Each structure stands twice: as structure tokens, then as C-alpha cells.
Amino acid sequence: MEKINIALVGYGNVGRGVEEALKLNVDTELVAVLTRRPEQVRKELKDVQVFHIDEKTEDIQIDVAILCGGSKEDIPVQGPKFAERFNTVDSFDTHAEIPSYFQKMDSIAKERGHVHVISAGWDPGIFSLMRVLGDAFLPQSEQYTFWGEGVSQGHSDAARKVEGVLDARAYTIPIEQAVQRVRIGETPEFAKRELHKRMVYVVAEEGADTESVRKDIATMPHYYDEYDTEVLFISKEAMLEEHSKLPHGGFVLTSGVTGEGNKQILEYRCQLESNPEFTANVLVACARAAFRLSKEGRKGAFTMLDIAPGYLSPHSAETLRKSFM
């Protein structure tokens, strides 16, 4: 079988997840890792060529580079940079900036002849797909996206910056009553605090004023002030033992009416014990699609909305028609 040669750019949580995912995808092979700290990564990775992120990799055939960095600082720089050299896949998730990032990647793609799948993952990504499908199948419907129960890394980081906080882990929790109302076909307008609540586990610094820590977190603008937030103080050991995993998940619900008042409800749900490992798997499926689109001579930026689902699958179109229809 012709293997798809994959390079990773970045070797953190998602990069390690992609490395694992590639082992389960027998049509792919990890051929290179590009990182800012090649010395360290070489200690962990024996069988793969490790390069500094600015090093040339011309000796090896790289079909698709998967950008495993963060959306704040890494991808906005690395996307356009690696787009010059490779087909790429990334998980750029700053929703408001997706249109302009798409334009930038698309224009580089048209010039250099590559395929770039941007904003892949579960949200944006699969959930985007579900919102588009729900809206297409049930016009004039209402849509609701719930996240959780799961760890929000952005909110954890924000809580960690509060004075007196040694470590923090923030969970997003969907409000069960809201989910149930939508599931039975109601279509209310919810305020933010009616959709989700937040629970923050905090290891306080010795001697910290826990009451002001609690207040500083719960009233933090943008991150917490629009939600009901519970802050719980725990020990360092409890943090390590009970909160070291990165579970997440969520629901996309579309609620519409057809004909004489017939309620039609569509729901997509994912329940993930490891958010970065699942995201990694989605990135690998998108890398396969990028490889195939590129082989067909396509060039440009793509979101998951622009990719026929069959391209994501390791199976042939014939097998899919025979065994999955």
C-alpha cells in the first residue's frame, strides 16, 4: 500500500496524539517531526527524523504536514509559513478569525499549488459540519451547541493567572435542564448562564485568601462573569490524581418543524475521555483528505465543509458503498 508520509509540526499534547493516531491508520506513516526543541524531542522519539522547525527537510518526501501548535500564537504564523512548502492540516480554532485565515491560506495555496485543510477538529470541524447539515436538512430550524462536560484549557489558563492560584482546572458543564428542553423540541432563547455552568478546581498558594481567589475567578470578564461558577479548593495531590486527563465533549442540536407541526430533532454528541487524542484523529483523517485532493490536482484552502466525507475514510468508494451505506 502506498503510505501517506506525514510530518508533525510541534510535539505537545496534540502532536503526541497524532503520533498515536497514525499507528492506527495503516495507510499513513510518520516520517518527520519539526519542533522548536529538537534535542528534547529526539530523546522521546527514536525512530523518526526530528528537525528544528526552521531546518530544511528536502531529503525526505513529506505529503502532508500536520500543524499541532496552538491557535493563539503558533498556527497564525506557522500556517502561512508551512503552506509555502507543504500540504497542511491545522486545527485553527479562533472562530472569528477563520474567514480571514482561510483567505490567507487560500491565496498561498493557489500560488504554490498546495491543499490546506484549516480549522479541523471537533469544534470547529465536526460540529461545524453538524450545524451546516442540520440547517440544510431543516430550514428555519433552531440550533444549539452545548460543550462539556469537559476541561476548558482557555478557562483553566485564565484561572491560573489569578493571584493566589498555584494551579487550576476549569470544567465546562452543560445545564441539563436546557439540554432536556431542546431534546423534547422546545426552542427557547437562552442566556449564556442558562446553557453552561463552570466548575474550577484550584490549588491555592500557601496563605492565599481563598475568598478573594473565589471572587476574582467568578467575576473575571469574558471568561467567567456571564456564567454561574463554582470554585473548589483542592490539594496538589488531588489535582494530579483526579484532574490530569483532558476529557471533553458536547452536543449539536437542531430542532425544526415540518408540515403540520411535526417536530424533527437532530442531535450529534461526542463524549471524549481525551480531547487532544480525538482531535488528533480528526487531523489525521483530514490529512488523508488533503493528500487525495492534492493528488487530484486540487489546490486551495478547505474546511471540513468543503470535503466530501468519503475522502476522510481509509476505505475505497466501492467499499464504502458496499459496507457503510
Added chain:
Amino acid sequence: MEKINIALVGYGNVGRGVEEALKLNVDTELVAVLTRRPEQVRKELKDVQVFHIDEKTEDIQIDVAILCGGSKEDIPVQGPKFAERFNTVDSFDTHAEIPSYFQKMDSIAKERGHVHVISAGWDPGIFSLMRVLGDAFLPQSEQYTFWGEGVSQGHSDAARKVEGVLDARAYTIPIEQAVQRVRIGETPEFAKRELHKRMVYVVAEEGADTESVRKDIATMPHYYDEYDTEVLFISKEAMLEEHSKLPHGGFVLTSGVTGEGNKQILEYRCQLESNPEFTANVLVACARAAFRLSKEGRKGAFTMLDIAPGYLSPHSAETLRKSFM
């Protein structure tokens, strides 16, 4: 706005559903109905041109014909026939025959230059999509499809043929325990009777031997013998009042493991108060895709696995990136 001109072939439950759906899709317009009984349909439909199914329609511009007949007798004949004249969409749902039907439609398409979206609907169709996505995102996972609670028209028809039965309505009901086991991440192998049970409401003929009716239904090969089946006798009036709707639905569950034993569960669920009306809406979205693919010069047979999701949406790619990602 340029409207997509739609013709219906057949005017039963699904045809009426498509007529309703087209009203909610402002980029489409119903321009013709082709039917075996034009006289009757003309009485119901005043503002649309109604033709006999074999009549010529050359005077009107038809962008896509939606075949609204059944998979047993209508579509296998009408698909190839109308493929000669139009882009088409159909809901051919005889799973085992999809590969050969695809080949037939594809070869006509290549000759005549049309686009044919086959086997659209929710299963096959959306559920096929979810099985492919689940398998692509979680390699080496287990998949489960549950149907119901809803009316199975095939099983209702089969029960109606039993001696002593005046009318029958068969419901497929997923076994809640099985659903729950999969939802918590177990991956058992189920026998058919562990996944679904059947409940059949029967209006018996006067003087019928209800015990033998019960037995004849419950032991019917293929349809009922592999399931636990409950037969309930009701009055004609109760049948009309309580069982005239055609609700349905189901779940596609994908259960996989990544990394060090992290369970990842994906679930798609639809809960439909009207199965034919929802199917109709999916057909309309696919007609939009067929129209756009055809405008781009594509030709061939397509399943929903071959269509980039954005093509199904009434919104532009820019709007989708801005508002749905």
C-alpha cells in the same frame, strides 16, 4: 435569486413532503409533477404543471427531478429512465443493491452528462455519512445503528398480509439496555433480538382467530422471527386516531479507544415526528447539491458520501465560514 427548478416524479407521502419542503427552501421552485395519475393530482395541485409520467416536458426548464417513488418497484425503473433526461435525486434504500444501482446510474450519467444523487435520506444517507465519519475519526472502533422508535412500513405491510389482519402498524423499538451499554463505552456483540424489539398494532377481521394471527406474525421469517414481537389488537378507530402518523428515528453510535485506554464515543441521533417529511427535506438539500455539481460541469452518480457538505446548504461558502464554523 436564481431559483433551482425542481420536478417531482411521483406524488405520494414523500412527494407531498418534498412539495412542503420546497416552500421552506427559498432558492428552489416546484415547476412540474410527473405522475401515473395526472387527472387526480391536478385536482390537488392547482399552481403546478402536472404531466403523465411518460409525457414530454420539453417546454419547461427542469434543473433536477426528485424521484419520490418506492425502492422496490419505482426507483429501479424510474432512475435509469429519468437519468436519460434530467439530473436526479432519489432515496433508493435497498442497501444490498446500492453498488449495482450506483454503477448503472453512473454509466448513464457519464453518457448523458447529468448528476445523479442516489440513496439520499436518513438511512441510507445521513446515517451512512455518520458511519463513515465515525469509522474515519476512530479507526478500529465498533459501530452500532439503532432504529426507532418508529413505524417500519415494510414490517407493517408484511403484517397486513397475514390471514385475519385488516390493518397493521409495526413499530421498531430499540432495546434501551443495549443503547445504554454502548453509550457508556461497552462494545458487545449483540444478536438481532438484543438490539430491537417489534410491536405490532393489528385490526383483526371480524371472527379472526387472534391467537393464530399473533403466531403468524411473530414467527414470520426475515421480518419477525429474529425479534421479540408483541402483537396488540386494537379497533379501527384507535388505529386511525393513534397510529396515523409516521414517526421514526434512530442512532448511529461509534465507540473507540485511543491512547492509553481513553474511550471516545460519537453518537448521531434523529427523532422524527414525520419520517417522509424529513426524508423529503434531505432530498431537497441533495437536489441543491446536484444542481451545483452539474453547474460545475461534474457528471456521474453520487451518494451523500461523495458530496462536500457545503453543497447541501442554501448559504454561500463565505457565510458558512463566518456563521457556522
